[in-house]
Amino acid sequence: MLNPRMIPDKTFEGLMEEIYSKIPIYSGEWTNFNPSDPGITILENFSAFQILQQAQMDELPQSVRAALLALVGYTPKKGSSASVLIEPEGLTGDILLPADQRFYVGDISFETTLAQTMTSSHIIRVFAQEKDGGLRDVSFLRDHDHARCAAVFGAAPKAGACIYLVLDKPLAPGEEGRIYVNVRGDEGRTPFDEDTENDFARLRFEAYCEDGFVPMQGVDRSHAFLADGELKMKQPKSPPAVYTSPDKQIDGYVWRIVLEEADYDLAPQLRHISGFLFPARQKETMVITHSFQKASDASLDCVMLESGYVRVFAKEEKGTSYYLYDELPYGAQAGRGRFYEKERLSWGSFRFHFDREKFGYAPGRVRNALKVVVYNEEMMRQFYLGEIYGYDRQEISLPVKHIVTDTFSLIAQRHDAQGVPIYDFVKPGRGGDGQLSYYLYENEGKICILDAGDYIGAKLYLGSIAVTLGEEGNVRTGNVFVPEGYDEAGIRFTNPAPGVGGCFQETVEQVRRRFVRELYQPSSAVLASDYETLVRQIPGLCISKVHAWMDDANNEVMVTVLPATGERFPQISERYRKKIESYLDERRMLSARVTLCQPVYAQVLVRGTIYVRPHYEGCEKQIEEVIRQEIDSVTGQGGFGNVLRFDRLFRALEALPCVSYIYDLSLAPKNRQYAAAEGADIRPAEHCLLYPGAMQLDIIPQTELI
Numbered sequence: 261m262l263n264p265r266m267i268p269d270k271t272f273e274g275l276m277e278e279i280y281s282k283i284p285i286y287s288g289e290w291t292n293f294n295p296s297d298p299g300i301t302i303l304e305n306f307s308a309f310q311i312l313q314q315a316q317m318d319e320l321p322q323s324v325r326a327a328l329l330a331l332v333g334y335t336p337k338k339g340s341s342a343s344v345l346i347e348p349e350g351l352t353g354d355i356l357l358p359a360d361q362r363f364y365v366g367d368i369s370f371e372t373t374l375a376q377t378m379t380s381s382h383i384i385r386v387f388a389q390e391k392d393g394g395l396r397d398v399s400f401l402r403d404h405d406h407a408r409c410a411a412v413f414g415a416a417p418k419a420g421a422c423i424y425l426v427l428d429k430p431l432a433p434g435e436e437g438r439i440y441v442n443v444r445g446d447e448g449r450t451p452f453d454e455d456t457e458n459d460f461a462r463l464r465f466e467a468y469c470e471d472g473f474v475p476m477q478g479v480d481r482s483h484a485f486l487a488d489g490e491l492k493m494k495q496p497k498s499p500p501a502v503y504t505s506p507d508k509q510i511d512g513y514v515w516r517i518v519l520e521e522a523d524y525d526l527a528p529q530l531r532h533i534s535g536f537l538f539p540a541r542q543k544e545t546m547v548i549t550h551s552f553q554k555a556s557d558a559s560l561d562c563v564m565l566e567s568g569y570v571r572v573f574a575k576e577e578k579g580t581s582y583y584l585y586d587e588l589p590y591g592a593q594a595g596r597g598r599f600y601e602k603e604r605l606s607w608g609s610f611r612f613h614f615d616r617e618k619f620g621y622a623p624g625r626v627r628n629a630l631k632v633v634v635y636n637e638e639m640m641r642q643f644y645l646g647e648i649y650g651y652d653r654q655e656i657s658l659p660v661k662h663i664v665t666d667t668f669s670l671i672a673q674r675h676d677a678q679g680v681p682i683y684d685f686v687k688p689g690r691g692g693d694g695q696l697s698y699y700l701y702e703n704e705g706k707i708c709i710l711d712a713g714d715y716i717g718a719k720l721y722l723g724s725i726a727v728t729l730g731e732e733g734n735v736r737t738g739n740v741f742v743p744e745g746y747d748e749a750g751i752r753f754t755n756p757a758p759g760v761g762g763c764f765q766e767t768v769e770q771v772r773r774r775f776v777r778e779l780y781q782p783s784s785a786v787l788a789s790d791y792e793t794l795v796r797q798i799p800g801l802c803i804s805k806v807h808a809w810m811d812d813a814n815n816e817v818m819v820t821v822l823p824a825t826g827e828r829f830p831q832i833s834e835r836y837r838k839k840i841e842s843y844l845d846e847r848r849m850l851s852a853r854v855t856l857c858q859p860v861y862a863q864v865l866v867r868g869t870i871y872v873r874p875h876y877e878g879c880e881k882q883i884e885e886v887i888r889q890e891i892d893s894v895t896g897q898g899g900f901g902n903v904l905r906f907d908r909l910f911r912a913l914e915a916l917p918c919v920s921y922i923y924d925l926s927l928a929p930k931n932r933q934y935a936a937a938e939g940a941d942i943r944p945a946e947h948c949l950l951y952p953g954a955m956q957l958d959i960i961p962q963t964e965l966i
Contacts, residue, residue, distance in 0.1 A: 275307045325768050334775045339702050341664050341726075342542040342733030342762030344370060345440055345490060346741055347534050350750040351380040357538065358561035358608035360545050363741035363753060368729060370540040370741065375561035379435060383535045385426040387510060390414035395424070395509050401533045404738075404756075409444045409529040412485070417461070417522040425535070427513040430467075430500035437515075439491050439535035440756050441482050447526050448824050449486065449802045456799040458483040459835055460525060464518040465491075469498035473516060483800065484519070485528035488757065490537075491517075523835055525802055525825050534756035540741075542733025542762055543664050545726040546639045549685065555623050555630035556614050562634055563608040563745060569635040572600055572612065573671075573683055574623035581674070581682035582631060583621075585614075596620040607745065631685065633671070633723060643722040645670070648696070650716035654709040660727050661705035662764060668700055669723035670707070672715050684715075685723050702765045733762035784847045791819055791844065791854070798843045801836065807900035809946045816853035819844070820900055820947040829861050829894065862935035862944055863953035864891050864904065868925035871960050876918035880959045883919070886912050891927075891952040893944075904950055906940035920962045 283290050293300060329335070346363065348355075359375045385399045388410060398410040413421040431437050452458070463485075465478035474496045482489030493515060503514040545564065552558040555574075573582035588599040598621045601613040612632065616622035623629035635643060642659045665688065672684045684696075688707070691697035696718070697711040741753040766774070782790035791808035805822040821840065823830045832840075837856055844854050866887055872879045889896055890909045898904075906927060913919055927942050929935035934948040944950055 270311070272308060272311050275311065276304065279303055279307065325772065329768070329771050329775060332775065334771050336766040336768070336771050337763075338665055339662070339728065339730065339763055339765035340761050341728040342731075342735070342759040344540055344542070344733075344735065344755050344759040345438065345534075345537040345757050346370075346540055346753050347440075347537050347756050348378060349752040349754065351378065351382075352750075354378060354380050355746075356561065356606075356609070358563050359550070360548060361563055361608070361746070362544075362744040363540060364744065365735055365739045365741055368542060368732060368735065369544045370542050370733075371545055371726075372538065372540050376538060377435075378538055379431055379437065379536055381427050381429045381431055381437070381536060383425050383439070383533065384428050384512070385510075386533060387424040387426070387505075388412040389422050389424070391418040391420040393421075395505060395507060397509065398530075401530055404532070409531050411527050411529050413519050413522070413527060415527055417519060417524050417527050419519055419522045421522070422516050422518040424505075424510055425515040425517070425533075426510055427515065430513040431495040431536075433495055433497045433499075436492055436494045437535065438537040438539070439493075439533060440489070440537055441485060441491065441530055441534075442488050442532040442756070443482070443485055444529040444531055445488065447802050447826075448804065449526075450797060450799055452483050452487055452800045458486065458800065459839065460484060460486065460523050460800075461519060462521040463491075464520040465493045466516040466518060467493075467496055467498075468501060468503035468514040468516070469496060470501045471498055474498050476515070484524075485530060486524075486526075486800070490757075523833075525823060525833065525836070532756065537756070542735075542759060543667065543726040543728045545636075545667070545724075546660065547633065547635050547643065547722045547725045548667070549669060549724045550632045550634070551628045552623075552630040552632070553627060554625045555612070558612045558630055558632070559605070559609070560612065560632055561609045564634045564636060565610050566608060566745070567635075567637055569637065569640040570602075571633045571635075573631045573633065573685075574598070574614070574621075575626055575629050576621065576624045578624065578626045581676075581684050584681060584683060585621075588619075635722075639722060639725065645720040645722065648672075648709060648712050648715050648718050648720065650712045654712075656707050656709070656720065658705040658707065658725070659722075660725065661703060662727050662730065663700065663702040663705060664726045664728050665700055665702050665765075667724055667726040668702075670696075670698070671721040671723040672696055673719040673721065674715065674717075703767070728762065728764075730764040731762050733759050735759040784849070785817075785844065785852070785854075786849065788817070791817060794844060794847055795819065795821060795840060798839060801839065805899055805949075807946065809901070811855075816855050817848075818855055818857055818946065820857050820859050822859050822894070822900075822949065831858055832856065857947050859900070860934045860945065860948045861894065862933075862942075862948050862950050863930040864935070864942055864950050865928045865930055865953045866891070866926075866955045866957070867928075868956075869923040869958040869960065870913065870925075871920040871923060871962050872918045873920050874962055879916075879918040880957070882916060883913060883957065883959065884955060886916060887955065888952045891950055893949045894951050898950065900949060901944055901946040902950075903938070904942040904944075923960075 280293055355378045357372050357376050357378050361372045363370045383402060386401050388396045388398045400406045400408060401410055412423050461484035463480050465476040466473040467476050476493045476496055478493040480491050482491060500513055502512060504511045550560055572585045574585050575582050583598055585598045585600050588601050597619055599619045603611045605611055614622040646656045668688060670686045672686055673681050676682050686696045688698055688700040694714040696713050696715040699708045699710055737755060737758050739755055782793050785791045785794055788808040792806045795806045796803060802824040803821055804824040808817060808819045811818050821832055823832060823836055841856055848854050870883060890912055891904060893902055910925060913922055928937060929942055930953050935942055935944040
């Protein structure tokens with residue numbers, strides 16, 4: 261029922277006609293197709309049952325399908341808005357980015373999440389230094405149009421190598437800076453996942469201060485420059501100072517990235533360094549709630565406040581609900597009531613002032629004492645959603661669809677003992693004794709009340725809501741972002757990295773397809789192909805070839821791997837061995853023994869006499885290149901244990917335009933320990949790869965036959 265074989269537009273009569281046409285394929289003696297024939301009667305019964313069963317499957321409601329999938333552990337993945345890092349260019353002074361500052365790429369909206377000051381510091385030069393080596397200027401990594409890569413830690417990285425980022429001005433103490441690195445990334449490395457730690461290397465971050473190089477707090481999401489990723493560093497509290505290198509190449513404020521541990525499989529190569537950046541999410545906020553702790557005067561930087569649609573709620577005592585406060589009308593005399601005064605400080609920046617002595621009411625000194633809800637014009641007209649009636653699974657429509665779940669909340673209005681309205685903020689998925697519990701259908705734009713609790717009769721209002729475009733937010737690199745309400749000549753905003761993470765919530769049909777797809781993907785090893793698939797998906801490894809086979813003599817599974825380390829004849833390092841064995845050990849059958857063995861390489865010798873057509877030049881190089889391509893399974897298409905077929909090599913040579921005919925050709929393994937001649941073919945061992953050795957070829961022009 262989770263994966264029915266659909267029979268589109270098939271009637272009973274159509275199905276029976278198809279059956280009649282196939283009977284002669286299976287039986288030449290069955291010639292009676294009349295309804296009185298017992299065999300036809302049986303087929304009619306089965307066909308009718310199949311049609312009825314299919315109709316029932318097609319009529320299953322989505323809730324039943326979702327429940328069946330949940331029984332096997334498959335629930336819809338939540339939608340999420342794409343995130344992107346934006347790099348400002350041309351800043352001459354620090355700028356304040358309010359919360360929800362909006363940027364546009366065409367019609368796609370991106371917003372900042374928190375209010376922050378964007379530094380005007382720039383990375384002006386980049387230097388690399390290998391262990392016990394001199395400085396190398398790699399400042400071209402800051403250019404967008406170059407095509408070079410730099411092995412910043414050298415061809416054989418050692419602990420102690422470092423990168424110097426020279427800044428035109430220091431960041432403020434405690435200020436966080438974000439940079440983004442693009443790496444070469446064509447090594448075929450299996451992507452790292454969030455739970456995978458980099459075992460190959462570790463970075464340390466330092467800033468030059470009056471006391472010398474001081475450690476900085478830092479987060480490395482590039483896995484020590486093995487993948488494109490973000491690096492976050494926080495300027496230490498020590499006063500910054502100008503660093504001058506012994507050779508005078510560096511003279512400025514410096515951040516240093518030090519290679520603390522190094523055991524790379526491939527030396528990292530950087531393509532580009534961008535900094536300093538700030539994050540934004542692809543969403544359009546229509547209602548947003550800002551919370552303040554123990555507020556008497558609350559300052560808020562939020563561009564949406566410019567529209568003027570705001571509601572302010574305050575909690576006056578611990579453990580109670582919120583009360584709605586009104587803005588004191590302009591020119592009104594102070595009086596007793598729940599009032600606040602609002603002051604505009606600058607674009608998108610406001611202060612809310614409360615005075616208990618003046619008005620008699622004010623937020624208490626409690627957690628989340630104040631909530632400021634800001635609406636855009638569209639939502640201010642339709643923020644009221646409806647009333648909770650208390651019947652099972654009551655559904656209430658929302659004004660928009662494709663909602664960002666983690667931004668959504670409701671405001672439930674009830675009344676206290678004195679009949680004064682009180683308000684509670686409720687997020688989806690919460691529950692408890694007497695609490696309001698509801699489910700958000702983010703794609704459809706509606707909520708379903710799972711448990712009304714003590715909220716029967718309550719009125720519901722929007723507390724916060726934002727919408728997203730899903731995968732459309734995963735924009736490519738190099739877009740220009742146009743800020744809303746901020747226009748200053750010479751400043752440009754771009755993204756050095758693509759947007760990631762944008763998607764809509766999975767539908768039930770998409771969950772079913774994922775279930776079917778993953779049903780056929782091995783999560784545990786049974787067959788030899790399962791071991792090979794599992795090894796190829798180990799996060800963070802560069803693996804070119806893998807082969808698994810059964811050693812019947814020792815009753816164990818053998819696995820060998822060709823690491824893509826750039827060496828001519830690579831071996832499995834101890835670090836690779838531990839990761840592979842640990843990964844397979846968790847997924848093997850209990851009774852299976854698995855052994856990882858090193859790859860071996862066997863040289864193949866070639867002898868032959870080949871006649872070539874006249875007037876062809878460079879024939880010998882062409883012929884040798886074809887032979888190398890056919891024999892070399894280290895860098896070519898062949899795999900471990902693949903037989904080198906003589907006839908295939910022969911046909912490949914004959915197909916060359918310059919070859920007239922092949923008079924003589926023979927293959928022989930140089931070392932018969934790992935490869936043996938099998939007729940004219942060469943059969944390597946299961947863990948052996950072949951490569952071309954010496955070639956003794958007589959290339960004879962056809963004119964010499966006269």
